[in-house]
Amino acid sequence: MARRQLKFAKSQPTPNKKRRQTAQPFTSSWQFFAICVAIAASVLYLYTSKQPRRTKQSAAPPEYDFAATDSSIFTVVDIPGKGKGVVAVRDIKQGEVILRERPLFTVPRNINASPSTYIANQLNKLHDIARASFLNLSYVNFPAHLDPDSSPDEVALAIFQTNAVMAGEGIVGIFPRMARLNHGCSSAFNVVYNWRDEGAFLIVHALKDIAKGQELLTTYTDSKRPRHERRAYLKEQYGFTCTCSVCSLPDALSQASDARLSMISSLYNSFARWGKGDNDPEGIDGIRAVGYVREIWDIEDEEGYWSERGQLASDAAWVAAAHSDASATQAWARKAIEWYSYEIGADAPQVRALRKIAKNPEKHQAWETRAKLEVGGPR
Numbered sequence: 491m492a493r494r495q496l497k498f499a500k501s502q503p504t505p506n507k508k509r510r511q512t513a514q515p516f517t518s519s520w521q522f523f524a525i526c527v528a529i530a531a532s533v534l535y536l537y538t539s540k541q542p543r544r545t546k547q548s549a550a551p552p553e554y555d556f557a558a559t560d561s562s563i564f565t566v567v568d569i570p571g572k573g574k575g576v577v578a579v580r581d582i583k584q585g586e587v588i589l590r591e592r593p594l595f596t597v598p599r600n601i602n603a604s605p606s607t608y609i610a611n612q613l614n615k616l617h618d619i620a621r622a623s624f625l626n627l628s629y630v631n632f633p634a635h636l637d638p639d640s641s642p643d644e645v646a647l648a649i650f651q652t653n654a655v656m657a658g659e660g661i662v663g664i665f666p667r668m669a670r671l672n673h674g675c676s677s678a679f680n681v682v683y684n685w686r687d688e689g690a691f692l693i694v695h696a697l698k699d700i701a702k703g704q705e706l707l708t709t710y711t712d713s714k715r716p717r718h719e720r721r722a723y724l725k726e727q728y729g730f731t732c733t734c735s736v737c738s739l740p741d742a743l744s745q746a747s748d749a750r751l752s753m754i755s756s757l758y759n760s761f762a763r764w765g766k767g768d769n770d771p772e773g774i775d776g777i778r779a780v781g782y783v784r785e786i787w788d789i790e791d792e793e794g795y796w797s798e799r800g801q802l803a804s805d806a807a808w809v810a811a812a813h814s815d816a817s818a819t820q821a822w823a824r825k826a827i828e829w830y831s832y833e834i835g836a837d838a839p840q841v842r843a844l845r846k847i848a849k850n851p852e853k854h855q856a857w858e859t860r861a862k863l864e865v866g867g868p869r
């Protein structure tokens with residue numbers, strides 16, 4: 491795209507300085523009008539005759555024409571030790587939309603064909619600009635016995651494996667703009683991406699306030715795992731040793747962070763026991779369940795881990811509704827709306843549903859499905 495524009499700019503006519511210098515003043519209004527029309531017509535002719543032809547092959551579909559919108563919020567730059575990465579060009583507020591993007595192409599998780607043949611076929615169907623944006627992406631884990639120059643299908647597969655993300659149930663897709671986001675663990679990642687079935691696009695939100703110049707980081711793994719597990723996974727799947735602000739903590743602080751993260755995971759498991767029901771010996775009541783949610787929240791505050799809170803508060807609203815605790819249902823629904831809005835957007839279907847629950851808690855589908863109990867709201 492950029493190269494094409496550069497070529498076009500070079501072929502613009504240079505202004506005719508001599509003619510401009512010798513132009514005479516207008517003697518009447520009709521002459522003025524006639525000259526204006528003539529100028530407008532020639533400007534229009536020059537403009538249209540220099541535009542690339544809008545044939546199927548040369549016009550970029552609007553979703554790939556991203557520079558105009560993204561340049562006001564982030565830029566893609568070289569980041570030492572990471573290849574390319576995304577940096578904020580202005581302060582970004584928590585909950586702001588960073589980008590929306592449609593997939594270049596998608597691949598079902600289970601396919602019968604060989605993955606490299608499947609991807610090569612998908613690439614052949616793409617517009618040339620879109621294909622170039624795919625081939626420009628980085629890749630790791632390329633088989634050592636192959637030569638990239640003579641194995642284009644294997645290169646495409648490696649690019650796909652390094653950059654593909656979920657694009658719906660059982661589907662993965664390629665999003666060349668979001669694919670420039672590097673990874674950070676627990677408190678280090680500051681943006682989150684989500685697939686929207688409604689509209690079929692990926693949306694990236696700022697999970698935290700991000701200062702101008704700061705790198706935008708997402709997470710490639712379950713960041714609630716301890717450092718050695720996260721690092722081993724990232725090394726194997728993505729070919730790098732993570733040195734994010736959490737992974738590079740001194741040992742004592744890193745151990746404290748790991749302890750918090752494993753406590754969060756264990757509390758999530760304890761919370762899930764509510765789902766076993768009242769009659770199961772391992773089941774827990776709503777008061778304990780909501781107590782676990784509050785504990786998770788507190789430890790996450792200490793750790794700086796803010797992701798998945800919309801879902802967590804929404805689950806607490808479910809428990810409260812099941813026990814017919816109207817005020818707790820409303821309070822957790824409001825909490826869920828707040829945090830979902832940061833992470834998946836205030837216009838997401840989950841938020842729309844929760845707004846109805848915040849108004850009419852009795853309309854919750856779990857209402858009165860368990861014994862009546864005051865479970866309590868968020869702190």
Ligand SMILES: C[S@@+](CC[C@H](N)C(=O)[O-])C[C@H]1O[C@@H](n2cnc3c(N)ncnc32)[C@H](O)[C@@H]1O
Pocket residue numbers: 571572573574575627628629630652653669670671672673674727728729730731732733734
């Ligand atoms: C999806 S791409 C991200 C964009 C990539 N840096 C690029 O240049 O296009 C994933 C690759 O980026 C690099 N990467 C991502 N996060 C990193 C990090 N925290 N430290 C070092 N390299 C990282 C790794 O090479 C990884 O395989």
